[in-house]
């Protein structure tokens with residue numbers, strides 16, 4: 001904390017990992033002796049840069065850009081770019097740190113990194129988004145490459161933004177390096193099923209966790225926060241598996257539709273028209289809209305899928321979910337539950353799928369996109385979806401096995417942290433003190 005003051009999100013992410021790793025250090029003291037802990041919490045490189053651009057009124061705007069290249073022990077840095085006004089060094093560091101272990105868990109050869117900007121895409125014209133993306137990439141291009149660092153999307157960054165950034169990178173390099181960014185539109189190197197991957201993957205993970213406990217999604221009531229990329233496809237897969245999704249949200253409020261959310265309406269409002277979720281009730285008068293997104297957790301449900309942002313479930317919300325009989329939580333977002341909330345879930349026997357494991361499907365399919373780009377081939381939707389499913393089942397099993405091996409049977413927070421850590425730590429030791 002002394003070394004990284006005012007970085008509360010980063011401290012929270014590090015604390016969760018360190019608490020989990022105690023049994024590993026007891027069993028294998030050589031990780032301590034080799035300074036793995038001290039090295040793994042220090043990013044290999046942090047880049048912070050100015051992003052100047054001109055808005056539609058001709059006024060100069062300046063944002064701050066970040067790329068934190070955290071760990072390259074098992075592959076090139078890999079992790080998304082977030083465009084949101086709340087972005088700062090602490091948030092990018094927590095995301096980059098988590099990414100190391102998540103990427104390791106996927107079984108794919110990818111290191112950990114994250115980036116973004118405090119730019120707010122809301123309310124910006126398409127031309128403004130393009131000018132911002134071009135300026136952002138003009139600096140970022142100096143630091144990334146298909147074998148060095150491969151960014152993707154995250155909050156506020158989807159196919160449109162990746163497309164503009166890819167165009168600028170190509171222009172600067174005079175080379176079509178398809179593998180420099182993932183989450184590209186399918187027409188120029190994007191992978192089928194990448195858009196769906198994080199949401200589908202989170203549901204596959206929860207499905208496995210439920211199955212192991214004699215449960216499934218069929219006829220279950222599900223609440224999903226957010227209405228962005230992860231949320232929409234988590235809802236879609238949960239519905240395909242027979243669940244009834246009754247609520248979703250954005251940062252202003254949430255919609256409760258007791259008949260089940262109409263996903264076509266949400267997709268059109270959010271993906272095409274880029275409108276607020278409050279508009280949903282104009283088309284579905286039987287549904288209710290409530291201001292304040294955090295109250296979505298007051299709705300009784302069997303399964304909760306937080307898919308919006310960090311720390312969206314605090315201790316109070318967790319207790320309400322438990323009182324209302326929640327059986328399982330699947331974290332689609334990164335670090336959506338506070339440490340206190342996780343404790344409430346674990347101590348009340350709620351099945352808990354932590355973000356690192358449950359939302360790893362997105363980056364796993366990004367690695368599959370890189371593989372397709374390298375081989376200059378493209379797999380069908382069904383092929384990618386089948387690989388994603390297999391990866392999520394393996395992540396569940398490896399996390400569960402690690403939890404058992406290290407004396408915390410069934411605690412997937414501990415299990416996923418340990419399973420993710422071991423591979424990276426061994427690679428770091430093999431590569432010497434660097």
Ligand code: NDP
Nearest residue numbers: 154155156198226227228229230250251308309333334362
């Ligand atoms: P999107 O930008 O597509 O959607 C984000 C959603 O969350 C929107 O509904 C947004 O509402 C809401 N939201 C964002 N910030 C806040 C906030 N501070 N408070 C309340 N609601 C908020 O992002 P994604 O769906 O891609 O990402 C969602 C989460 O999933 C993030 O934690 C991200 O890191 C994580 N994730 C994403 C992956 C991916 O492949 N995209 C992979 C792994 C994890 P509004 O429109 O009002 O801002």
